[in-house]
Amino acid sequence: MEKNQHISSPDIPVIDLCSPDEELVAIAVVKASQEWGIFQVVNHGIPTELILRLQQVGKEFFELPETEKEAILKVETHGWIISFTASGHRLESTTNSGLRILESTLNEEYASHIKKLSEKIMEWLSEGLGLRRLRREALKEGLGGETVEYLMKINYYPPCPDPELVVGAPDHTDVNGITLLVANEALGLQAFKDNQWIDAKYTTSGIIVIIGDQFLRMSNGKYKSVEHRAKMDKEKTRISWPVFVESSLDHVFGPLPELITGDENIPNFKPYVYKDYKFRKLKKLLLE
Numbered sequence: 551m552e553k554n555q556h557i558s559s560p561d562i563p564v565i566d567l568c569s570p571d572e573e574l575v576a577i578a579v580v581k582a583s584q585e586w587g588i589f590q591v592v593n594h595g596i597p598t599e600l601i602l603r604l605q606q607v608g609k610e611f612f613e614l615p616e617t618e619k620e621a622i623l624k625v626e627t628h629g630w631i632i633s634f635t636a637s638g639h640r641l642e643s644t645t646n647s648g649l650r651i652l653e654s655t656l657n658e659e660y661a662s663h664i665k666k667l668s669e670k671i672m673e674w675l676s677e678g679l680g681l682r683r684l685r686r687e688a689l690k691e692g693l694g695g696e697t698v699e700y701l702m703k704i705n706y707y708p709p710c711p712d713p714e715l716v717v718g719a720p721d722h723t724d725v726n727g728i729t730l731l732v733a734n735e736a737l738g739l740q741a742f743k744d745n746q747w748i749d750a751k752y753t754t755s756g757i758i759v760i761i762g763d764q765f766l767r768m769s770n771g772k773y774k775s776v777e778h779r780a781k782m783d784k785e786k787t788r789i790s791w792p793v794f795v796e797s798s799l800d801h802v803f804g805p806l807p808e809l810i811t812g813d814e815n816i817p818n819f820k821p822y823v824y825k826d827y828k829f830r831k832l833k834k835l836l837l838e
């Protein structure tokens with residue numbers, strides 16, 4: 551293909567969770583996870599008003615002075631981190647008054663919705679592995695059951711005069727099981743598919759679902775851990791709120807045992823303690 555040749559790229563799948571036929575919804579979720587590893591869900595049951603409030607407090611948070619922000623949340627290279635346990639309670643506590651704007655009621659309310667939604671998606675994905683009758687909860691259990699953690703990060707991308715020169719979030723796959731992300735009106739998320747970067751189109755109340763490495767490995771390769779990145783916008787500030795659903799650090803994960811049934815179904819991946827897997831990935835060490 552010529553380098554400058556224009557090809558029209560497909561859009562990432564959009565799945566309406568309100569469709570009356572749940573089986574069709576489940577099939578669409580499984581297909582999108584196999585072929586894309588990323589999709590947007592709409593009519594997902596999380597009130598738009600709650601998502602807008604989350605976005606509003608996120609904006610207010612970034613208007614705080616740097617020192618206050620840092621005192622409230624953990625700063626990482628590409629964002630601010632807040633974590634929840636599976637029951638929706640914040641893991642890290644702080645007494646800083648600035649936390650009012652990220653007050654736990656809002657986050658706990660959002661976390662409990664995200665937990666419900668992610669569990670539903672995990673059920674559909676477990677069924678999609680042929681584990682319907684016995685193990686609807688197979689993926690959730692494989693991830694650690696009630697010890698599963700929900701880590702919310704806030705990514706802030708200020709306007710950038712030359713977005714081609716500055717990368718927002720570099721090309722990566724998520725290390726965890728599944729990520730559920732909302733973003734403000736500035737687009738910028740891209741997914742790599744069929745040798746090209748595809749702009750993810752979404753609405754501010756839609757939820758982007760991203761399959762990560764843990765689900766690639768637990769499904770023995772059936773679900774795709776999608777490469778993605780985020781670009782900066784020339785004029786607009788972009789903010790995104792991913793929630794990473796993942797094992798606790800000492801949990802061992804690998805291909806689900808039910809999928810390994812004999813000579814034809816051998817494990818394609820080695821099991822890892824999650825913290826070792828994260829460490830190896832971070833250090834770019836060999837992963838089998």
Ligand SMILES: O=C(O)CCC(=O)C(=O)O
Pocket residue numbers: 628629703705719724731733738739778779780789790792
């Ligand atoms: O901001 C985005 O849309 C993507 C962020 C992301 O990939 C990440 O935080 O790992």
